Amino acid sequence: MPGVTLDVNGKKHTVDVPQDMPLLWALRDVMGLTGTKFGCGIGQCGACTVHVNGQPMRSCVIPASAVAGQKITTIEGLASNGELHPLQQVWIEQDVAQCGYCQTGQIMSAAALLNRNATPSDADIDAAMSGNYCRCGTYIRIREAIHTAAQRTGAGFYNAAPAAHKAPAADEAAAAEQAEHQV
Amino acid sequence: MSGVNLEDVLQALRQQSGGISRRGFLKLTGVAGGGLLLAARMPALAEEGPSLVGSVELNAFVSIAEDGTITIYSATPEMGQGIKTSLPMIVAEEMGASWDDVRVLQTEEVNTEIYGEQWTGGSYTLNREWNIMRRLGASAREMFLAAGAIAMELPRSELKAEDSRVYHIHSDASRSFAELAALAYRQPVPDPDTLVFKGRQEYRIIGTAKSQVDSNQIVTGTADFGIDTRVDGMLYGVYEKCPAVYGRVVSANIDEVKREPGIVDAWIIKGNDNPRELLDGVGIVGTSTWAVFQARNKLVIEWDESSASKDSWTDFKQFAESLEARVGSEVLVSRGDVDAVLKDDRHRIVESFYEFPYVSHLCLEPMNCTAHFKPGVNGAKDHLEVWLPTQMGPRFQAMAKDRYGLEADQVTIHIKRMGGSFGRRTSNEYACEAIELSMRAGRPVKVTWSREDNMKYDFFRAGGFQQIRAALDESGKVAGWEEHAIGVEQDGKQAIGSGFRTGAFPLASFPVVRGSHTLVPKKTLLGPWRAPWSNTHAFVTQGFIHELAVAAGRDHLELLLEMLGEPRWLEEGNIRAMNTGRAADVIRLAAEKAGWGREMPPGSGLGLSFYFCHAAHVAEVAEVSVDTNRKLTLHRVTAAVDVGPIVNMSGALSQVQGAIIDGYSTMVGQKITMENGRIQQTNMDQYPVLRIPAAPAVDVHFIQSDNEPTGLGEPALPPLAPAVANAIYAATGERVRKMPLSELGFTV
Numbered sequence: 006m007p008g009v010t011l012d013v014n015g016k017k018h019t020v021d022v023p024q025d026m027p028l029l030w031a032l033r034d035v036m037g038l039t040g041t042k043f044g045c046g047i048g049q050c051g052a053c054t055v056h057v058n059g060q061p062m063r064s065c066v067i068p069a070s071a072v073a074g075q076k077i078t079t080i081e082g083l084a085s086n087g088e089l090h091p092l093q094q095v096w097i098e099q100d101v102a103q104c105g106y107c108q109t110g111q112i113m114s115a116a117a118l119l120n121r122n123a124t125p126s127d128a129d130i131d132a133a134m135s136g137n138y139c140r141c142g143t144y145i146r147i148r149e150a151i152h153t154a155a156q157r158t159g160a161g162f163y164n165a166a167p168a169a170h171k172a173p174a175a176d177e178a179a180a181a182e183q184a185e186h187q188v
Numbered sequence: 189m190s191g192v193n194l195e196d197v198l199q200a201l202r203q204q205s206g207g208i209s210r211r212g213f214l215k216l217t218g219v220a221g222g223g224l225l226l227a228a229r230m231p232a233l234a235e236e237g238p239s240l241v242g243s244v245e246l247n248a249f250v251s252i253a254e255d256g257t258i259t260i261y262s263a264t265p266e267m268g269q270g271i272k273t274s275l276p277m278i279v280a281e282e283m284g285a286s287w288d289d290v291r292v293l294q295t296e297e298v299n300t301e302i303y304g305e306q307w308t309g310g311s312y313t314l315n316r317e318w319n320i321m322r323r324l325g326a327s328a329r330e331m332f333l334a335a336g337a338i339a340m341e342l343p344r345s346e347l348k349a350e351d352s353r354v355y356h357i358h359s360d361a362s363r364s365f366a367e368l369a370a371l372a373y374r375q376p377v378p379d380p381d382t383l384v385f386k387g388r389q390e391y392r393i394i395g396t397a398k399s400q401v402d403s404n405q406i407v408t409g410t411a412d413f414g415i416d417t418r419v420d421g422m423l424y425g426v427y428e429k430c431p432a433v434y435g436r437v438v439s440a441n442i443d444e445v446k447r448e449p450g451i452v453d454a455w456i457i458k459g460n461d462n463p464r465e466l467l468d469g470v471g472i473v474g475t476s477t478w479a480v481f482q483a484r485n486k487l488v489i490e491w492d493e494s495s496a497s498k499d500s501w502t503d504f505k506q507f508a509e510s511l512e513a514r515v516g517s518e519v520l521v522s523r524g525d526v527d528a529v530l531k532d533d534r535h536r537i538v539e540s541f542y543e544f545p546y547v548s549h550l551c552l553e554p555m556n557c558t559a560h561f562k563p564g565v566n567g568a569k570d571h572l573e574v575w576l577p578t579q580m581g582p583r584f585q586a587m588a589k590d591r592y593g594l595e596a597d598q599v600t601i602h603i604k605r606m607g608g609s610f611g612r613r614t615s616n617e618y619a620c621e622a623i624e625l626s627m628r629a630g631r632p633v634k635v636t637w638s639r640e641d642n643m644k645y646d647f648f649r650a651g652g653f654q655q656i657r658a659a660l661d662e663s664g665k666v667a668g669w670e671e672h673a674i675g676v677e678q679d680g681k682q683a684i685g686s687g688f689r690t691g692a693f694p695l696a697s698f699p700v701v702r703g704s705h706t707l708v709p710k711k712t713l714l715g716p717w718r719a720p721w722s723n724t725h726a727f728v729t730q731g732f733i734h735e736l737a738v739a740a741g742r743d744h745l746e747l748l749l750e751m752l753g754e755p756r757w758l759e760e761g762n763i764r765a766m767n768t769g770r771a772a773d774v775i776r777l778a779a780e781k782a783g784w785g786r787e788m789p790p791g792s793g794l795g796l797s798f799y800f801c802h803a804a805h806v807a808e809v810a811e812v813s814v815d816t817n818r819k820l821t822l823h824r825v826t827a828a829v830d831v832g833p834i835v836n837m838s839g840a841l842s843q844v845q846g847a848i849i850d851g852y853s854t855m856v857g858q859k860i861t862m863e864n865g866r867i868q869q870t871n872m873d874q875y876p877v878l879r880i881p882a883a884p885a886v887d888v889h890f891i892q893s894d895n896e897p898t899g900l901g902e903p904a905l906p907p908l909a910p911a912v913a914n915a916i917y918a919a920t921g922e923r924v925r926k927m928p929l930s931e932l933g934f935t936v
């Protein structure tokens with residue numbers, strides 16, 4: 006098996022994998038990057054989404070050998086300089102996840118969207134996020150979170166973000182808006 | 189953690205209390221499920237007490253570190269239902285802790301003696317644990333107050349605990365929990381019966397919205413899902429079973445498969461014909477998931493299908509549709525003279541036939557388990573360590589004893605976070621497959637099911653049919669009600685989730701009713717699927733009540749409220765039973781908030797429904813529009829929910845939003861069929877799921893009644909389908925009596 010050199014999260018890894026092994030399994034089983042998830046294996050669920058040269062790709066259907074030398078970013082590489090990506094921060098604050106299994110793929114798709122469109126409309130979100138299934142039905146919060154992150158990013162959020170995140174309270178105002186606590 | 193046995197894990201836990209191994213135990217009395225140890229700690233020590241190295245443990249669930257970090261253990265499995273956050277919130281509340289100081293850890297063992305029942309399901313966990321968590325928190329709080337009284341030389345009665353401090357209510361004096369920890373540890377553990385809980389008006393944590401304690405791990409890809417387990421020396425495994433359940437393996441081209449790249453070994457494995465343990469199959473282990481997935485494609489297996497499933501959906505449907513009888517072979521509930529009411533000339537009889545398909549759990553994280561079986565050598569006992577995403581830790585423990593003869597001290601179980609479950613991860617077969625492969629390979633093995641395995645070998649929600657009829661009297665009141673379910677028999681009885689349960693409204697309450705079923709034996713595996721029975725029975729009954737309202741020319745809301753009758757508990761003394769007054773309250777509230785009765789534009793409509801299950805009263809109003817191409821849009825669902833007080837407002841809201849979207853996803857496009865015992869849908873391309881563009885807005889209104897809180901994982905799902913069906917009727921005049929909607933030509 007010839008070695009394949011993969012550029013993942015800014016680091017080069019030479020891995021011995023069969024020519025046809027999808028990037029997903031090279032990441033998970035060979036490199037131990039398990040934040041990228043296996044859901045369907047046929048490009049239908051989006052759990053395995055990574056960026057290849059900034060574009061969202063389903064890693065379960067691209068052979069690792071086909072993306073040798075290209076710039077691959079996984080969820081493990083989304084934070085920069087120890088600071089969470091704005092989407093990750095909002096995801097925590099707005100308590101988007103339920104089981105959480107789809108969420109790394111959701112965030113990778115959303116991050117690619119914000120990279121090319123800083124203020125996406127609902128229709129833009131629909132178009133960019135339709136390939137990411139959420140079995141738990143967190144779509145409402147995913148949409149809200151993308152809008153919130155887009156607003157903050159526009160306001161220079163990258164520089165103002167606090168560093169430490171220890172399970173902070175959900176956005177209570179947002180929750181209160183949707184749920185009457187006492188009627 | 190490879191190679192750590194139960195005793196090592198216990199030791200590690202004990203070390204948090206300063207390395208002290210001798211602990212006194214005090215039984216927590218008066219709690220359902222009993223036997224939980226409120227205090228697993230040292231008896232009161234002499235003067236100096238433990239030096240505060242690291243942290244001290246105030247009871248089995250609560251410890252505090254020098255820096256003030258409060259660790260609360262979560263002993264019940266987390267699958268997205270939020271229990272790992274909500275139960276510790278209850279403990280922190282009663283303790284007087286600040287939530288910011290709390291970190292939550294999953295217990296690394298199954299030990300029901302210490303941690304209680306340690307399973308989750310039936311939307312019941314919150315209710316089961318409510319008083320236990322309050323006692324654990326209140327006990328720790330009392331120990332801090334006692335310590336504060338000593339440290340500040342003030343009367344205990346003048347102190348209160350709040351924000352992780354003990355305050356003097358008449359002065360500025362206060363001490364932090366961290367400062368008091370060593371002293372608190374030396375206080376006697378209070379008698380559980382003397383503990384007093386906070387009143388609701390005093391709550392500072394319960395009822396607020398908190399982000400899941402694992403949010404950070406989830407968004408960074410480091411949450412502890414079972415499928416992410418990596419253990420030194422681990423191999424990857426698959427287990428191929430017969431395409432028709434219960435098929436037995438005769439032979440296979442094992443030698444050929446062993447020569448495939450990355451394959452380490454392969455075996456024909458005989459099972460015990462128990463699909464919840466081990467069916468016959470071929471196991472393959474190799475160096476990556478991909479290697480074993482590829483090698484399995486090369487398998488040529490001869491199966492003996494003489495006792496395998498021959499189930500056919502087409503046959504089942506033909507049988508149900510051609511059934512002449514209007515009363516089933518077994519009558520389950522009967523009150524009043526239904527026959528007389530149905531024959532009465534003055535009455536108008538309305539009759540319908542409903543159909544709903546089998547559906548799959550489709551948990552996004554595939555079934556998986558990592559197992560490491562270590563045979564005992566030199567007189568040592570065998571040991572099994574598993575990393576297992578399961579709702580049922582104790583059920584696994586019992587299986588390990590029955591099937592493998594392993595006592596609790598020979599088994600280490602790491603309960604992993606589940607990437608969804610919905611009732612799926614309650615059986616042991618994926619664990620048994622990993623154990624069998626580890627035993628043969630002599631190494632740890634992670635078995636991962638492909639999506640196709642998950643579709644083929646689900647324990648499905650039962651598909652079925654129902655006849656339903658009722659008599660309307662001259663004033664448009666319902667005079668009699670009859671249901672006949674055509675469902676599935678399995679293991680000689682009504683299969684789980686098939687037909688109805690007699691406690692359901694209106695069977696349980698209406699004065700003139702009959703409920704019966706006709707069961708057909710089927711082998712296709714069935715199991716609990718989010719609100720079993722209720723998720724189909726609501727569709728039938730709540731759709732039919734709307735049919736009656738239309739037939740009688742009456743307002744649906746008015747008729748539904750009338751059918752509830754006077755406010756009362758349907759089972760006196762059972763607080764988990766339905767209360768018709770609580771039902772009426774949620775129905776009225778959902779209707780009011782949705783603007784029931786308002787003028788709707790052409791092609792759009794509102795649909796109402798109500799269902800009671802899992803001690804929860806839920807009403808929903810769906811607002812839909814349908815265009816000329818039968819494109820359906822679900823604009824908004826307004827839900828009113830009474831599950832008692834809400835613990836985590838964010839989590840509760842998530843569960844209702846999620847259940848509604850799940851209910852809609854299922855209703856719109858999902859259907860599993862089988863022919864000659866073979867499941868015909870193999871992956872998500874043949875089993876459409878709802879995507880973000882079709883997700884409705886969801887408004888949720890909680891009635892926080894004084895009833896005990898209960899869980900919300902399931903009960904918001906059943907009312908969704910009938911609410912949408914009724915709204916489609918309001919919008920188009922077309923009655924929906926069949927799911928999925930895609931078969932009726934609707935798209936979303």
Ligand code: FES
Pocket residue numbers: 042043044045046047048049050051052053054063064065066
């Ligand atoms: S695992 Fe790649 S899209 Fe589902």
Ligand code: FES
Pocket residue numbers: 102103104105106107108138139140141142143268552607608
């Ligand atoms: S949060 Fe469970 S699949 Fe999306």
